[in-house]
Amino acid sequence: MKRISIMLLAMLVLGMTACGGANSKPASAPASGSAEPEVSAPESASESDAGKKVILVVSFGTSYNETRAATIGAVETAIADAYKDFEVRRAFTSQIIINKLKSRDNEQIDNVEEAMNRLVADGVKTLVVQPTHVMNGFEYDEMVEAITPFADKFDAISIGKPLLSSDKDYAELADIITEETTQYNVVKTAVVFMGHGTEHPANATYAKLDGILKAMSNAENYHIGTVEAAPSLEDVMTGVAKTDATKVVLLPLMIVAGDHACNDMAGDEEDSWKTQFKGEGYEVECVIKGLGEYPGIQKMFVEHTQDAIDALGK
Amino acid sequence: MKSLNTIRKNMAAILVLMCCAALTACTTPIQSTQPAQGSTTGNTSAIQFTDDDGREIKLDAPCSRIISLYSAHTENLYEIGAGEKLIGVYTSSIYPPEVTFLPTYDYKGDPEQIIAAQPDLVLILPLISRKAPDYIAQIERAGIPVVSLYPDDYDEFADYIGKLAALTGTEETAQQRLVDFYGAIGDVVAITEQVTDKKTVFMESTENELRTVTPYSMPGRAIVFSGGINLAVDAQPVAKGSAFASFGIEKVLENADNIDVYVSQRGAMNTGGNLMSISERDGFDTIKAIKENRVYLIADKIINSPTFRFQKGVAEMARFLYPDLMDGLSAYENDDAATRLGCAEIVLKALHLPIYTPPSSKYYETEQKGHTYGFFEDVHWNDVGFDAVETAVHGGYIDWEKASDGLEYFYPDRLVTREELAKTVFLVGNFSPTANTEVDDIDACEKPRIVQTLVDRGIFLLEDGNFNPKRTVTNNEILTALKATLANSVV
Numbered sequence: 001m002k003r004i005s006i007m008l009l010a011m012l013v014l015g016m017t018a019c020g021g022a023n024s025k026p027a028s029a030p031a032s033g034s035a036e037p038e039v040s041a042p043e044s045a046s047e048s049d050a051g052k053k054v055i056l057v058v059s060f061g062t063s064y065n066e067t068r069a070a071t072i073g074a075v076e077t078a079i080a081d082a083y084k085d086f087e088v089r090r091a092f093t094s095q096i097i098i099n100k101l102k103s104r105d106n107e108q109i110d111n112v113e114e115a116m117n118r119l120v121a122d123g124v125k126t127l128v129v130q131p132t133h134v135m136n137g138f139e140y141d142e143m144v145e146a147i148t149p150f151a152d153k154f155d156a157i158s159i160g161k162p163l164l165s166s167d168k169d170y171a172e173l174a175d176i177i178t179e180e181t182t183q184y185n186v187v188k189t190a191v192v193f194m195g196h197g198t199e200h201p202a203n204a205t206y207a208k209l210d211g212i213l214k215a216m217s218n219a220e221n222y223h224i225g226t227v228e229a230a231p232s233l234e235d236v237m238t239g240v241a242k243t244d245a246t247k248v249v250l251l252p253l254m255i256v257a258g259d260h261a262c263n264d265m266a267g268d269e270e271d272s273w274k275t276q277f278k279g280e281g282y283e284v285e286c287v288i289k290g291l292g293e294y295p296g297i298q299k300m301f302v303e304h305t306q307d308a309i310d311a312l313g314k
Numbered sequence: 315m316k317s318l319n320t321i322r323k324n325m326a327a328i329l330v331l332m333c334c335a336a337l338t339a340c341t342t343p344i345q346s347t348q349p350a351q352g353s354t355t356g357n358t359s360a361i362q363f364t365d366d367d368g369r370e371i372k373l374d375a376p377c378s379r380i381i382s383l384y385s386a387h388t389e390n391l392y393e394i395g396a397g398e399k400l401i402g403v404y405t406s407s408i409y410p411p412e413v414t415f416l417p418t419y420d421y422k423g424d425p426e427q428i429i430a431a432q433p434d435l436v437l438i439l440p441l442i443s444r445k446a447p448d449y450i451a452q453i454e455r456a457g458i459p460v461v462s463l464y465p466d467d468y469d470e471f472a473d474y475i476g477k478l479a480a481l482t483g484t485e486e487t488a489q490q491r492l493v494d495f496y497g498a499i500g501d502v503v504a505i506t507e508q509v510t511d512k513k514t515v516f517m518e519s520t521e522n523e524l525r526t527v528t529p530y531s532m533p534g535r536a537i538v539f540s541g542g543i544n545l546a547v548d549a550q551p552v553a554k555g556s557a558f559a560s561f562g563i564e565k566v567l568e569n570a571d572n573i574d575v576y577v578s579q580r581g582a583m584n585t586g587g588n589l590m591s592i593s594e595r596d597g598f599d600t601i602k603a604i605k606e607n608r609v610y611l612i613a614d615k616i617i618n619s620p621t622f623r624f625q626k627g628v629a630e631m632a633r634f635l636y637p638d639l640m641d642g643l644s645a646y647e648n649d650d651a652a653t654r655l656g657c658a659e660i661v662l663k664a665l666h667l668p669i670y671t672p673p674s675s676k677y678y679e680t681e682q683k684g685h686t687y688g689f690f691e692d693v694h695w696n697d698v699g700f701d702a703v704e705t706a707v708h709g710g711y712i713d714w715e716k717a718s719d720g721l722e723y724f725y726p727d728r729l730v731t732r733e734e735l736a737k738t739v740f741l742v743g744n745f746s747p748t749a750n751t752e753v754d755d756i757d758a759c760e761k762p763r764i765v766q767t768l769v770d771r772g773i774f775l776l777e778d779g780n781f782n783p784k785r786t787v788t789n790n791e792i793l794t795a796l797k798a799t800l801a802n803s804v805v
Contacts (some may be wrong), residue, residue: 064590064594067594103522104522262590268710270684270708270710271683278741279737279740279761280764281740281761283767
């Protein structure tokens with residue numbers, strides 16, 4: 001039996017050859033900015049599925065339909081457009097969101113295990129799994145754990161990297177977010193990105209990104225903080241207080257601008273980032289826009305998918 | 315008016331509440347010892363009635379070691395002065411805040427845990443009897459009295475409270491509390507029945523299938539009491555006795571132009587949507603209430619639960635519908651020194667803030683980054699102004715203090731200073747810095763950036779070149795500063 005060896009930030013490669021299966025119908029682009037892209041919905045297996053090549057895009061998920069289409073959906077569409085000889089499928093890791101979408105919208109989205117079972121049942125032999133996670137934290141580890149038992153069911157399988165893996169990724173992300181926020185990058189303004197944060201060692205991602213931004217010639221007024229770990233809001237406020245900033249622009253450093261962005265960042269409660277900064281006398285502007293909405297971020301995930309495809313059969 | 319008549323009828327009912335149908339006379343000295351109407355002749359039990367599962371309840375004396383497996387019973391026992399008789403509550407009970415210190419029990423768990431606690435009464439509701447009959451049977455076999463109560467509708471509330479009062483010997487407090495309860499609802503009715511331009515409201519009870527509430531449910535009654543026109547007045551219950559009624563997105567959109575106010579009932583189960591999920595639904599941008607930013611969330615605990623907090627739900631609904639009418643500030647148009655409690659009440663009303671309630675039953679399971687709801691040592695949950703204080707503090711509008719022992723204080727009677735007011739109005743608005751007016755005592759200010767900005771923007775005037783951060787302010791000064799803020803800030 002084949003065994004997967006999991007290395008931090010490394011792609012997983014199994015099997016010997018990539019199948020040259022029949023081309024599948026590519027996922028089409030969304031009809032409008034708010035429409036969901038046409039990612040393959042779960043369906044029963046058919047004979048024609050055998051030999052099919054699939055990219056499984058794994059996301060945490062969100063129950064906000066418009067936001068989902070603009071972020072996760074946009075990433076999936078970008079991947080589908082780039083790799084038309086692959087079928088693109090969707091899986092979410094949040095069972096709560098999956099259940100909510102099923103009960104509210106009657107929309108069936110697989111969790112990772114269900115998606116893997118379906119791929120096996122459909123006779124898919126070539127699989128690329130591309131997560132849309134920011135970094136390789138617990139969510140990523142759990143995704144890999146869920147995939148591992150299925151590894152020997154495929155002739156070739158490869159797992160792509162999260163958004164921030166290599167030094168090149170950090171540099172690219174720094175360039176993208178500074179370019180996308182040029183209008184806020186003005187005198188006496190601090191641009192603050194709020195990440196999720198985690199107890200996982202991968203949390204070092206945030207401090208590293210913060211350091212890279214501050215080392216740039218045009219982004220010394222950019223700050224990275226997290227909701228649940230370090231750098232904390234207090235760390236960020238201390239950093240901002242050392243500058244001449246009178247205004248703070250808050251943005252989420254998350255693929256999806258969902259509840260965390262609306263509540264922890266831009267909410268009206270005492271402990272929200274908006275309220276805390278206002279309490280210190282700053283003018284505050286909140287930008288509710290997930291990273292997944294930026295074309296540059298979508299392109300990064302396409303590139304990571306390419307790396308995973310390149311690793312197939314190696 | 316039907317709703318007012320209903321209230322008057324209930325008021326009359328209260329006057330005879332403690333000797334009404336199901337109850338026998340109580341043993342407290344101030345009560346009559348004559349058997350009440352409906353008591354069983356010859357029965358020597360002091361407390362006797364039929365519970366909502368059909369049990370014949372006969373107890374010789376009020377109970378003093380009670381486990382309540384329904385959060386509404388728990389709340390109501392505290393309200394009628396029987397809170398100290400509780401020795402355990404249901405796992406998801408979080409109101410009033412002190413219940414979080416009591417042991418919790420779950421009817422999906424082991425009944426031996428309850429038996430071991432040796433209660434002299436276990437309070438349930440018929441739903442638990444249906445869901446966990448073996449659990450309840452085992453408790454009863456251990457000789458522990460079980461009483462199942464649930465008022466099917468608003469009109470049964472007083473009778474239900476009467477039974478709780480009899481079980482705990484708190485009839486006098488319960489009676490006064492009911493008078494206050496119906497009086498508070500009557501006050502709302504008295505205000506809203508003057509409205510000639512009635513607002514039409516749609517109430518969403520579940521996102522799934524977009525259900526509403528039945529007209530005779532507690533939320534349905536709240537719409538009537540608050541002077542609203544229920545868009546879904548003909549909605550049929552999804553099942554017999556259910557408070558949920560079928561409606562659907564299509565019918566909502568058909569009435570898009572007629573919905574003045576859209577209210578979503580939020581709770582742990584079968585919840586309505588939040589502001590973001592409602593606004594992003596296809597076609598909902600055509601709804602009048604959404605176009606005019608008249609979408610509100612209300613906790614199901616204050617609008618759909620048979621508790622005294624329903625009076626808050628009614629008042630909130632009326633505030634959603636007629637904010638200017640309900641949130642009048644004339645009581646504060648004076649030059650009295652402003653207290654922090656008064657400031658909280660002004661902020662609540664001037665900004666028409668929905669009263670804060672904890673977002674979930676898991677609220678107390680994690681340590682709060684800021685103030686913990688209900689934990690002020692000097693503002694109790696049944697104090698006047700509790701909701702205003704909690705709302706203003708949770709919104710960050712007014713500061714609070716944590717003492718060295720970890721206890722939290724609001725200091726409601728302390729007078730408001732110029733600098734405290736400055737922070738409050740700065741939180742209300744959003745100001746771009748402008749000029750850099752010379753403020754002679756800026757170094758004496760704790761938040762110089764706030765003071766500087768508000769002086770620059772003309773919200774605060776200097777007094778002989780000084781800001782005077784420690785000077786106390788009047789109620790009129792608060793009103794003036796808030797008015798100027800709402801007119802001048804960049805929103």
